[in-house]
């Protein structure tokens with residue numbers, strides 16, 4: 314049983330205060346959804362957790378089983394068990410997906426052949442075209458294929474915690490079901506998830522334990538899965554902002 318604990322997290326980007334004291338704890342096997350209007354700071358939260366150098370932490374702490382993460386480089390956080398699926402996955406010409414994951418396997422002391430097989434299996438499970446495994450990372454993939462790609466990486470790398478920034482964007486109905494089911498299955502073997510989303514649809518298969526509303530850099534309200542239904546019909550008006 315592991316715990317990702319975010320306490321009083323504040324951060325700036327380009328000198329502008331975006332996160333203003335975020336508190337959130339995710340335990341192994343749990344799914345926490347973070348919803349909120351555009352510009353609320355959701356992607357900023359994911360970048361700060363992953364260690365993106367453009368963001369400056371100005372207060373608070375992030376720990377994984379008591380180990381400070383904020384003092385670690387992005388790759389050290391990944392090694393500690395954190396995975397980020399970005400809202401806009403980066404295209405990396407010249408780096409093959411399968412080679413990158415084999416390198417990661419070597420770095421983690423895992424059996425490379427087993428990881429190669431796992432990669433094939435995981436691609437099959439969510440209908441990710443196996444040809445893409447040998448192609449440069451994300452290059453020329455559609456939005457939906459990039460999100461499937463992120464899911465294949467997640468399932469192959471087997472982190473303790475995954476931050477999913479709009480993993481549902483760009484996915485058609487069938488792909489959304491495949492991806493959310495696969496991630497839900499991973500939570501049953503212990504993966505903890507922080508799922509940023511605008512839409513309740515993602516949460517039909519990926520069942521949240523808690524839903525949090527992030528507005529203006531703070532979690533303004535938390536509740537059970539029913540909060541996602543409420544937001545879907547009422548929007549974020551009660552939080553003093555219009556959904557833009």
Ligand code: ADP
Nearest residue numbers: 326327331350351352353354355356357358367
């Ligand atoms: P969300 O994901 O909730 O839509 P973001 O975290 O992407 O919101 O953005 C929060 C605020 O931070 C926005 O006002 C956005 O313009 C600003 N912001 C994000 N990244 C940068 C950046 N690299 N430079 C300047 N401003 C940024």
Ligand code: MG
Nearest residue numbers: 355356357400
């Ligand atoms: Mg965003």
